[in-house]
Amino acid sequence: xxxxxxxxxxxxxxxxxxxxxxxxxxxxxxxxxxxxxxxxxxxxxxxxxxxxxxxxxxxxxxxxxxxxxxxxxxxxxxxxxxxxxxxxxxxxxxxxxxxxxxxxxxxxxxxxxxxxxxxxxxxxxxxxxxxxxxxxxxxxxxxxxxxxxxxxxxxxxxxxxxxxxxxxxxxxxxxxxxxxxxxxxxxxxxxxxxxxxxxxxxxxxxxxxxxxxxxxxxxxxxxxxxxxxxxxxxxxxxxxxxxxxxxxxxxxxxxxxxxxxxxxxxxxxxxxxxxxxxxxxxxxxxxxx
RNA sequence: GGUGCGUUGGCCGAGUGGCUAGGCAAUGGUCUGCAAAACCAUGUACAGUGGUUCGAUUCCGCUACGCACCU
Numbered sequence: 001x002x003x004x005x006x007x008x009x010x011x012x013x014x015x016x017x018x019x020x021x022x023x024x025x026x027x028x029x030x031x032x033x034x035x036x037x038x039x040x041x042x043x044x045x046x047x048x049x050x051x052x053x054x055x056x057x058x059x060x061x062x063x064x065x066x067x068x069x070x071x072x073x074x075x076x077x078x079x080x081x082x083x084x085x086x087x088x089x090x091x092x093x094x095x096x097x098x099x100x101x102x103x104x105x106x107x108x109x110x111x112x113x114x115x116x117x118x119x120x121x122x123x124x125x126x127x128x129x130x131x132x133x134x135x136x137x138x139x140x141x142x143x144x145x146x147x148x149x150x151x152x153x154x155x156x157x158x159x160x161x162x163x164x165x166x167x168x169x170x171x172x173x174x175x176x177x178x179x180x181x182x183x184x185x186x187x188x189x190x191x192x193x194x195x196x197x198x199x200x201x202x203x204x205x206x207x208x209x210x211x212x213x214x215x216x217x218x219x220x221x222x223x224x225x226x227x228x229x230x231x232x233x234x235x236x237x238x239x240x241x242x243x244x245x246x247x248x249x250x251x252x253x254x255x256x257x258x259x260x261x262x263x264x265x266x267x268x269x270x271x272x273x274x275x276x277x278x279x280x281x282x283x284x285x286x287x288x289x
Numbered sequence: 290g291g292u293g294c295g296u297u298g299g300c301c302g303a304g305u306g307g308c309u310a311g312g313c314a315a316u317g318g319u320c321u322g323c324a325a326a327a328c329c330a331u332g333u334a335c336a337g338u339g340g341u342u343c344g345a346u347u348c349c350g351c352u353a354c355g356c357a358c359c360u
Contacts, residue, residue: 014325039325049325076322107324116321127323158319161328167321183321236323243325265314270325276318 005092005192009036009109010102011278012199013271015209017289019052021199022102023060029098032061032091034084036103036112038077039240042070044229047222048242050213063087070229070237074124081111085190088112092192106277113196115188119171126170134162142169150178198284200275210267217242218260226250241266 008029010022026033035041039049043066051066064084068075084101091099103109133141143159149172157164168179175182201209226246232238233247242263249259278284 037325038323074323077324078322081322105324107320107322107326111321114321119322121322131323158328161319163323163327164320167323171322179321236326239323239326241325267325268315272316273318274325277320277324279318 005096006098007088007112007190007192007194008098008100009113009194009196010100010199011036011104011106011109011196011284013206013274014104014267015050015213015271016199016201016206017209018102018104018199019050019056022100023052023056025102026060026100029100031096031098031100032063033065034087034099034101035062035064036080036084036101036105036108037064038075038080038105038108039237040065040103041068041075042066042237043068044070044232045225045237045240045243047217047220047225048240050217070232070235074122074236076121077105077107077111078116078119078121080108081116084108084112088192104274106274109196113190113194117182117184119182120174122167122170123174126173127166130166130170131162134166139165142166145169146172146179149173150180152178152180156180156183194283196281196284198278198286199289200286201289206271207268210271211264214242214260214264214267217263222246223256241270 008025010018010025012018022033025031037049039045040051041064042049045051046066052062057065064080088099101109101112130142139160139162142162142165143154146157146159146165146169147154150168153168157168159165171177171179171182200206222242223246226243227250229238229243230247230250233244238244238247245259245262245266248254249256254262
């Protein structure tokens with residue numbers, strides 16, 4: 001028996017088979033499944049995000065699965081950190097000694113494990129304005145401004161990356177203080193133990209699973225799902241593999257076969273980035289499937 | 290059998306007697322509130338073989354393969 005309650009986090013690249021494993025773990029520990037997936041959150045997106053099936057959802061109580069809307073405004077890792085911790089504490093108080101979290105969003109997982117600094121939420125009007133400048137004037141316009149306001153941040157931020165530069169700049173402009181001045185807090189302490197288990201498969205096997213799953217998504221009606229969401233394509237939630245490619249196909253940029261190929265390829269890229277993210281995390285216990 | 294054309298890195302695709310496009314894929318990486326996002330990095334390939342030349346992927350010959358046409 002652990003003196004402290006324990007959070008077991010099951011992670012791994014897309015299509016590795018986390019969903020089924022998470023159910024087995026949850027049943028073994030009499031825990032619900034706390035999902036940590038930045039896209040399965042949305043009730044409007046199900047086929048393209050490979051959300052658990054109805055039978056799977058009936059087996060174990062799930063949290064953060066399709067329990068909010070793409071229209072609820074921008075969801076972020078910071079919000080997830082707050083909401084997930086709140087839930088975790090509540091469940092521990094209810095008597096669970098072990099909780100199962102499962103998902104593939106590395107940034108969200110880190111937010112729960114290590115915490116993010118206390119930064120202000122984005123002002124959406126400001127962010128839109130900065131994003132417009134990025135598209136119209138180029139990254140140099142933003143990076144040079146950041147360089148003059150907060151030279152410290154320029155050392156650690158990827159100055160070619162529009163999203164990063166915008167985030168830093170918006171915090172500077174909103175608070176009047178340099179973005180870098182916020183990034184000083186030590187890692188947050190959690191009053192529960194964290195045990196990370198990573199699932200992995202040989203690269204070729206994983207890629208084959210990805211390809212098959214995309215085939216299956218098409219058979220299940222992914223095209224129709226995407227078509228119904230086409231009018232919301234500008235929302236951040238829909239900047240997602242499996243949807244954005246179909247939106248372009250609807251626009252006539254290419255045909256459905258090409259769209260499927262692109263979804264498969266982009267899913268491979270996504271899986272690769274996930275593995276890179278976790279590659280440097282020494283706390284993960286890896287299990288080959 | 291004859292004639293002509295072609296053969297460029299995993300794929301597509303420019304080009305040049307010396308300064309060795311590009312795109313895609315693939316691979317490696319970055320990451321403090323859009324993260325299934327955004328961004329960065331990485332390839333001397335010119336079918337084979339002789340020759341011409343200071344130097345050949347680029348010029349010439351032969352061989353192989355492919356395509357087209359002819360008998």
